[in-house]
Amino acid sequence: QAARLEQILQPVFSLARHCGGEAAIISVHGVNWLTVSVAQATDAETVCLWLAKLWPTDLAVESSDPQQILIRRLLAEFPSMLASTAECPDWSGAIRCSDLALFSRLSEILQQRLPVPAPMLIPSDTAGPVHSLHQPESHGDNGLLFFMPLPGETEGDIVAAKALAALYQPAFYHWLREELSVGYVVSCHYQQFINTPGILCVLQSPGYDCQQLSLWCQQFFSRMTAQVEQLAEAPQVNAPQPLHHHRSILRAMEQLDPLIRAAACPEQQQTPSVVRLQQLHNYWAAHTEEAIQLSCGRPVQ
Numbered sequence: 001q002a003a004r005l006e007q008i009l010q011p012v013f014s015l016a017r018h019c020g021g022e023a024a025i026i027s028v029h030g031v032n033w034l035t036v037s038v039a040q041a042t043d044a045e046t047v048c049l050w051l052a053k054l055w056p057t058d059l060a061v062e063s064s065d066p067q068q069i070l071i072r073r074l075l076a077e078f079p080s081m082l083a084s085t086a087e088c089p090d091w092s093g094a095i096r097c098s099d100l101a102l103f104s105r106l107s108e109i110l111q112q113r114l115p116v117p118a119p120m121l122i123p124s125d126t127a128g129p130v131h132s133l134h135q136p137e138s139h140g141d142n143g144l145l146f147f148m149p150l151p152g153e154t155e156g157d158i159v160a161a162k163a164l165a166a167l168y169q170p171a172f173y174h175w176l177r178e179e180l181s182v183g184y185v186v187s188c189h190y191q192q193f194i195n196t197p198g199i200l201c202v203l204q205s206p207g208y209d210c211q212q213l214s215l216w217c218q219q220f221f222s223r224m225t226a227q228v229e230q231l232a233e234a235p236q237v238n239a240p241q242p243l244h245h246h247r248s249i250l251r252a253m254e255q256l257d258p259l260i261r262a263a264a265c266p267e268q269q270q271t272p273s274v275v276r277l278q279q280l281h282n283y284w285a286a287h288t289e290e291a292i293q294l295s296c297g298r299p300v301q
Contacts, residue, residue, distance in 0.1 A: 015046065093256070146202075162190045201217045
């Protein structure tokens with residue numbers, strides 16, 4: 001959807017750049033953000049007029065080969081399972097403008113010409129059973145997202161999770177891709193969806209059903225316990241780059257979502273203690289049955 005929207009709005013992006021500004025679509029924690037910034041009042045009004053004119057009413061994406069995008073489709077669907085807000089529209093926006101009259105004109109253009117969907121109820125209770133989507137065909141790959149949410153929400157816990165992810169990924173890949181040859185996609189990394197951080201295991205396999213893929217993910221955390229217990233120091237984690245260099249865009253994004261600040265302006269990360277890594281790993285190893293899972297594939301025969 002983001003790629004199609006970017007293609008449709010290319011005239012808007014070109015116009016913004018021609019005016020000395022910038023426009024882009026970026027993804028933050030599984031949420032797509034359209035960002036536009038221009039300096040002159042007349043340019044801002046023109047850009048908004050074109051944005052409203054070109055904005056599509058339908059962003060449904062069809063694919064001739066669903067297997068090619070199986071994991072991408074699951075990843076696109078996953079954030080809605082974790083949404084913690086009770087009511088959430090398909091889109092929302094923020095305008096930052098120093099000219100009150102211009103602000104009113106821009107607001108009127110967008111409100112009158114862009115379709116505003118009715119709020120939709122999104123369930124907030126995501127814990128519990130596996131969410132499974134079975135394909136009707138008797139052939140095709142099986143895909144699984146296996147997500148272990150972070151039990152704490154402090155910055156130290158996030159850094160510890162990223163350090164563990166640096167330890168998990170090579171071991172996960174070696175066991176399931178090189179030793180067992182499970183399938184094409186084998187990944188275990190830190191991920192944050194909306195406001196829920198954690199460890200995400202991703203598997204796509206032509207030969208093993210989703211139940212088996214899930215069992216391997218659960219076993220993996222137990223297999224890693226001995227290695228984590230023997231750690232002498234925490235693995236190094238690369239510091240993230242700032243999300244967006246344009247301050248006005250960052251401030252507008254923060255107005256829509258205050259939680260964006262940590263992602264937008266990451267601070268220097270501290271090295272977590274080995275004890276904290278071990279505590280966090282042991283928690284996940286003991287709670288694998290509570291993982292949030294989304295699968296797509298053939299039913300178990």
